[in-house]
Amino acid sequence: VQLDELSIIDRYFRPLAGKGAFGLFDDAGLIAVPRGEELVITTDMLASDVHFLAGDPPDTIARKALRVNLSDLAAKGATPLAYVLSLALTPDLDAAWLTGFANGLAADQKRYRVTLLGGDTIAVPERPVISITAFGHIAAGRMVHRAGGRPGDDLYVSGAIGGGAAGLALLRGEAGPWSALAEDERDALVGRYRLPEPRTALAPALVEFATAAMDVSDGLVGDCDKLCAASGCSAVIRAEAVPLPGGLAGTIDPKLVARLLTAGDDFEILATVAPENAPRFKAAAENAGVPLTRIGTLAGGEGPAKVLFQGTELGLSQRAFVHRRVETAK
Amino acid sequence: VQLDELSIIDRYFRPLAGKGAFGLFDDAGLIAVPRGEELVITTDMLASDVHFLAGDPPDTIARKALRVNLSDLAAKGATPLAYVLSLALTPDLDAAWLTGFANGLAADQKRYRVTLLGGDTIAVPERPVISITAFGHIAAGRMVHRAGGRPGDDLYVSGAIGGGAAGLALLRGEAGPWSALAEDERDALVGRYRLPEPRTALAPALVEFATAAMDVSDGLVGDCDKLCAASGCSAVIRAEAVPLPGGLAGTIDPKLVARLLTAGDDFEILATVAPENAPRFKAAAENAGVPLTRIGTLAGGEGPAKVLFQGTELGLSQRAFVHRRVETAK
Numbered sequence: 135v136q137l138d139e140l141s142i143i144d145r146y147f148r149p150l151a152g153k154g155a156f157g158l159f160d161d162a163g164l165i166a167v168p169r170g171e172e173l174v175i176t177t178d179m180l181a182s183d184v185h186f187l188a189g190d191p192p193d194t195i196a197r198k199a200l201r202v203n204l205s206d207l208a209a210k211g212a213t214p215l216a217y218v219l220s221l222a223l224t225p226d227l228d229a230a231w232l233t234g235f236a237n238g239l240a241a242d243q244k245r246y247r248v249t250l251l252g253g254d255t256i257a258v259p260e261r262p263v264i265s266i267t268a269f270g271h272i273a274a275g276r277m278v279h280r281a282g283g284r285p286g287d288d289l290y291v292s293g294a295i296g297g298g299a300a301g302l303a304l305l306r307g308e309a310g311p312w313s314a315l316a317e318d319e320r321d322a323l324v325g326r327y328r329l330p331e332p333r334t335a336l337a338p339a340l341v342e343f344a345t346a347a348m349d350v351s352d353g354l355v356g357d358c359d360k361l362c363a364a365s366g367c368s369a370v371i372r373a374e375a376v377p378l379p380g381g382l383a384g385t386i387d388p389k390l391v392a393r394l395l396t397a398g399d400d401f402e403i404l405a406t407v408a409p410e411n412a413p414r415f416k417a418a419a420e421n422a423g424v425p426l427t428r429i430g431t432l433a434g435g436e437g438p439a440k441v442l443f444q445g446t447e448l449g450l451s452q453r454a455f456v457h458r459r460v461e462t463a464k
Numbered sequence: 465v466q467l468d469e470l471s472i473i474d475r476y477f478r479p480l481a482g483k484g485a486f487g488l489f490d491d492a493g494l495i496a497v498p499r500g501e502e503l504v505i506t507t508d509m510l511a512s513d514v515h516f517l518a519g520d521p522p523d524t525i526a527r528k529a530l531r532v533n534l535s536d537l538a539a540k541g542a543t544p545l546a547y548v549l550s551l552a553l554t555p556d557l558d559a560a561w562l563t564g565f566a567n568g569l570a571a572d573q574k575r576y577r578v579t580l581l582g583g584d585t586i587a588v589p590e591r592p593v594i595s596i597t598a599f600g601h602i603a604a605g606r607m608v609h610r611a612g613g614r615p616g617d618d619l620y621v622s623g624a625i626g627g628g629a630a631g632l633a634l635l636r637g638e639a640g641p642w643s644a645l646a647e648d649e650r651d652a653l654v655g656r657y658r659l660p661e662p663r664t665a666l667a668p669a670l671v672e673f674a675t676a677a678m679d680v681s682d683g684l685v686g687d688c689d690k691l692c693a694a695s696g697c698s699a700v701i702r703a704e705a706v707p708l709p710g711g712l713a714g715t716i717d718p719k720l721v722a723r724l725l726t727a728g729d730d731f732e733i734l735a736t737v738a739p740e741n742a743p744r745f746k747a748a749a750e751n752a753g754v755p756l757t758r759i760g761t762l763a764g765g766e767g768p769a770k771v772l773f774q775g776t777e778l779g780l781s782q783r784a785f786v787h788r789r790v791e792t793a794k
Contacts (some may be wrong), residue, residue: 140786161679162607166503169499173494175492175582177595178584184586206491207492222509256511256514261588263509265550281489
């Protein structure tokens with residue numbers, strides 16, 4: 135039995151359509167931005183066995199694709215509104231897979247109060263690809279940029295860093311300190327890889343107090359470098375202060391710390407706050423239920439972050455996970 | 465030599481960034497919708513050797529990906545504003561390819577007055593995939609829907625129908641009536657496949673006069689069926705009236721007519737207009753320089769369009785090109 139694009143839309147995606155989507159019966163969707171607000175727009179593309187594993191549950195694949203976008207919106211201080219979804223599907227993805235995928239989206243639409251605005255479905259032979267563009271709104275002029283950090287600002291991170299990367303290592307059967315953990319700890323790491331937790335609840339506190347913020351997706355250290363470059367400053371990260379996931383916290387192995395701080399798949403928020411606003415920022419995060427830790431300070435001069443561990447500079451063979459390369463000459 | 469994502473953005477895409485893109489140095493882009501306007505949003509995903517051919521010139525690949533989205537905006541009456549671009553790149557796409565791709569976007573950005581707002585670049589082994597989400601603006605409440613057609617409305621189409629499909633047949637080496645054409649006619653068909661012409665200039669006339677409109681992308685007959693379904697009516701298409709591309713016009717072969725009217729890749733506008741507004745609609749299209757032809761009438765009852773040719777109903781083995789299938793059970 136085969137389903138064409140129209141039947142797939144009917145069965146799986148039309149029930150997800152919300153305001154401005156016209157039941158997915160039109161060429162385009164419509165957003166009426168409230169007066170005094172602007173629209174924040176972000177997009178992420180995920181390929182099977184690159185950004186998720188082909189064997190991951192379809193509901194977590196869908197939710198991860200949506201959540202990595204919501205994570206970007208949260209970092210900018212925006213309130214999520216809607217998204218468009220394009221899907222390149224392969225012949226092995228059966229009705230059960232599509233049902234799981236759509237159910238995952240439905241669950242997260244409810245959780246994060248977003249709706250589907252439109253999309254496109256195509257067929258490819260080899261590898262599923264998911265592209266989501268997400269929309270949020272924010273008071274005009276209040277988007278939190280990467281570029282606003284100032285020397286002396288405190289550097290904060292939400293949640294814990296490195297859990298997603300450790301979960302991926304477990305799923306790939308790569309031996310490491312994660313292998314020796316208890317089963318529930320290993321499950322938590324795998325869950326972290328499959329299902330990041332966008333910090334949408336932190337957005338209002340970022341708008342009010344952060345001088346700069348970004349989503350940590352490609353490794354904490356490399357992403358901090360990007361914030362520094364945009365802000366025209368540098369940073370000092372105290373690696374001992376960076377929260378690591380349960381079971382790996384408290385390690386004294388500098389190689390493990392270096393790996394977790396540069397591996398990506400965190401989808402936490404890195405934010406800078408002027409010290410005088412720090413108490414109110416921390417209180418707002420606590421009220422929002424988002425764990426927040428001070429991990430360093432922005433410094434003068436322009437350059438990459440200095441990462442200190444055990445009283446010395448941490449050796450880093452790479453600063454971010456660069457999984458995206460293309461040949462440019464032969 | 466290999467280029468990572470950041471170098472690709474630096475070299476090829478940063479120069480395309482416009483207002484609200486923050487030089488592609490941030491997690492998200494921003495659109496401030498003018499007061500009294502709404503944002504129209506459309507998205508299309510294109511895969512290599514599905515929606516374009518791997519051997520097509522990279523500048524036309526890029527422009528086609530953008531133009532199929534601009535075509536949707538035009539059908540809704542919207543003025544193009546910006547777009548986000550996600551790219552899954554394969555290792556064979558070298559610097560020359562990326563240069564051509566970016567140059568194509570630059571040319572069409574100028575032509576259609578749009579700018580790049582953001583994007584994502586990933587690497588995949590097998591098959592390039594391009595996903596574009598495009599944004600246009602329109603006066604609040606004035607978007608042209610598929611659902612507004614009424615029995616008795618005149619049915620119009622812009623440009624000619626079937627040229628893209630004939631061009632693809634030529635590129636694939638498929639023998640047919642197109643094979644016997646003169647070289648310049650064959651080149652024009654190939655050009656039509658590679659580079660559709662979005663009818664952005666027709667948008668104001670659609671807003672003013674059309675009761676319904678849509679982009680013809682999957683075959684004229686099947687797309688007319690969709691307009692009918694959305695509008696709760698049916699239609700009569702006089703196939704002799706449908707403009708065919710140069711060299712194929714005036715054919716008396718019903719099989720060729722059936723193929724051209726159901727094959728897709730047209731990216732023309734199908735619009736319905738109340739007869740009393742038809743003269744002003746045609747005048748507005750002429751002023752805008754967009755060729756426009758009346759091809760039929762909306763009729764009462766709900767159902768697919770009836771296609772007449774040589775005084776009888778045209779035999780159709782399919783009504784649209786459905787290139788998108790997925791297994792749903794094994």
